[in-house]
């Protein structure tokens with residue numbers, strides 16, 4: 407019986423919204439973190455962006471015609487494998503599904519709008535969302551994690567990315583990602 411008490415409190419407290427601003431929004435005066443423990447999770451994986459060959463995982467879908475793939479406005483959609491190790495044959499832990507676009511006229515700034523959809527262990531079915539700027543020629547890049555689902559509800563944090571290998575002929579890249587997120 408005692409085991410149920412905290413959980414019951416959580417339900418009662420978290421549904422007693424007292425500040426109601428019309429139909430659109432309502433606000434609870436309670437911080438969820440007072441009731442549930444916030445966790446810090448770190449993830450390590452490799453992102454495989456394959457533009458060449460028979461089975462590309464990144465496709466150019468928009469951009470100026472008759473210009474190089476990396477010109478301003480070039481936009482790609484991805485379904486990039488995320489693996490445990492740098493080798494493409496290593497264990498698949500998820501996929502990076504989304505869009506990146508060459509959004510800078512002055513340097514190598516990409517706009518990243520990606521969902522990491524995980525399939526590994528307790529994170530199977532959970533996602534993290536990235537929305538940020540990726541100066542991909544820099545050795546180390548940082549991008550914000552703006553949310554998540556499943557095990558990553560209420561997620562916020564950051565991703566550090568570093569190019570592991572790049573083939574200038576095909577455009578194929580392997581990028582190491584370390585992600586740190588706070589979530590419930």
Ligand SMILES: *[C@@H]1O[C@H](CO)[C@@H](O)[C@H](O)[C@H]1NC(C)=O
Nearest residue numbers: 469470471472473474475477
């Ligand atoms: C762009 O490339 C296409 C296909 O190669 C060609 O038909 C078209 O004339 C080119 N346009 C310009 C502005 O060069």
Ligand SMILES: *[C@@H]1O[C@H](CO)[C@@H](O)[C@H](O)[C@H]1NC(C)=O
Nearest residue numbers: 524525526527528529530531
């Ligand atoms: C992940 O979950 C799906 C749907 O529940 C299941 O079919 C799949 O086998 C799971 N994958 C792993 C790697 O556990």
Ligand SMILES: *[C@@H]1O[C@H](CO)[C@@H](O)[C@H](O)[C@H]1NC(C)=O
Nearest residue numbers: 450546566567568582583584
């Ligand atoms: C990721 O973490 C590993 C282990 O701490 C470290 O060796 C590596 O440099 C980090 N890479 C990035 C991109 O942060």
